[in-house]
Amino acid sequence: MFIRRAFFYWQFPAAVILPAWILVGWGIFAATSWQILGLIVGVMMLTVGMLATAGLIFARKDVRAERAVSWLDVALLTVLHGLIIAVGFFTPATALLGTLSVIAVIALFWSGIIQLVVETRRRVRTALANFEAQAARIQSPPQKPRIDGEYIVIETSDRRIPPRI
Template structure:
């Protein structure tokens, strides 16, 4: 539970700190100026993607109630954050690591969507079952339906409406 809670609290600061590490790391490990200028756009997109994923994770009620992410989230966040740290060292494998980090962000995004839909579906079904149980209980508590009264004969008067042709 401690690990899951740590990732819960770490995911929003990580969306700012880890992309900043890439900029610092590339500056320290001798990237050229043009590479760093191009990297700024990528780092901004990474920050937005990490914030979106963190928002999807935070949108789940179970996550907010427990203040802990799921184990699947822990695994995927670990992979993504490890890749981001490795990208910051500006090695010859940086292109491959960047591609893998894009795949990890996509996996985190869809994992978040699926987990959110499954949890929401479960909560809606539970709510509908509770409403149905209340409705059944209310119908049991009501008195039985009354039978129609038979007071004798009734007179039914049928009327017909006469249509008037429009005047020209």
């Protein structure tokens, strides 16, 4: 539970810190100015993608209630964060690592959507089942008249009550 909670609190700061690490890392490891200029656009898109996936994860009620992400989210976030840290070192494999980072963000995004839909569907089904159970209690079948002998019916007339003006 500790790991899941740590990722819950880390995902929003990570959307800013990890892209900043890429800029700093490329500056330290001798990328050219044109490469860094092109990287700025990619870093902005990475930040938006990470914020979108963090928002999808945070949108789930179970995640907010437990203050912990799911284990699938932990696995995908670990892969994504590891790839982003590796991209910051500006190695000959940076292009491959960057491509894998994009794939990881897309996988995290779709995983978040699927988990949100599944959780919402489960909650709606539970709410509808509770509603139907309450409606069934309210609309109980009419009671049958008692059959235990003869009845005397007394008819009353409204003539005794004077009309009001």
